[in-house]
Amino acid sequence: MTVVNHAALAVSTVIFALRPDDASALKTLWLPLVRRTRQPHEGQWALPGGWLPDAEQLADAAARTLHETTSLAPTYLEQLFTFGDVGRSPGHRVVSVVYWALVQSDEAARAAEGENVRWFAADQLPGLAFDHNKIVEYALWRLRTKVEYSRIAHAFLGDTFTLTQLREVHEAVLRRPLDPANFRRTLESSGTLVDTGRHVAGARHRPARLYRYDDSDAHSGHGPSGAPAPPHT
Incomplete structure (x- = not known):
């Protein structure tokens, strides 16, 4: 008998903005993270995201979950990559379609911040939930590659x-x-x-x-x- 295991589908978003570094005052890349309030990885920081409803388009879900957690509504929102390695989420398989967003400094300043939403320097992140460090690393590489040949x-x-x-x-x-x-x-x-x-x-x-x-x-x-x-x- 063949057993079929259905993977859950989720969306996550990496948001980059330029903010002054506290030490040097020079602008560096920052991104907002949300603190998980339930298991798995309760208490750890993670990328904004959530489950994909059956009736919602991918980009709409990414924009919605991003706005719900950070109040951001960036005009630049692009699909980055799909992460679906076995074992990336404990308990069952989760496939995450990851988007990335770039926001201007004035918009970033309006982002919601609090106990469970905070901005971090993109190159100085703590250990994130799931494989989100790997996702951010990929997004940084993609941005740095693309900025050299595109607008x-x-x-x-x-x-x-x-x-x-x-x-x-x-x-x-x-x-x-x-x-x-x-x-x-x-x-x-x-x-x-x-x-x-x-x-x-x-x-x-x-x-x-x-x-x-x-x-x-x-x-x-x-x-x-x-x-x-x-x-x-």
Whole structure:
């Protein structure tokens, strides 16, 4: 006789925002976590998420559970990967469809925080419930890979931005300083940015120029065809 074991389906979300580091005041990647209030892993921190109802679409479930736990409603929400290793959840098999979201600093400041919701530096996480450390590690690798060839940094900024603001996003994501002159030359030669002809309002001396991404068909791609292979874990 064949025994069929049905796996439970869940959604989780990794949310990245840029927040100042307490020690250096430089912007670094942070993410909100929720404290589990029941077993398994009661008391441990975990990614926002929940079970997938039969009548709800995946993206809708990810957005709903994210808003219920953190009050965040990011505009950038993308499916990241599906994690379904045997044994990742005690008791029965759980397959988690993981989304990732990128939010601007002002939106992140409005996120609900409390005893069971807290922001953590993405590179200094405690031991999380289930395999959530592995999930965050994958999301960080994916973000750092994608920021090098796509316009994903735009999700951390407004519609217009200065080159300095854009460079600071790249530096925070990549965790290394970038030469301003080389960064400017690379972007100007890429043809992906458009000078709006406007400057930062209220700035002293020489106000910085404001740019936006070119939305024409010639520059609307997200990068090379095919996603990079995930790192070996």
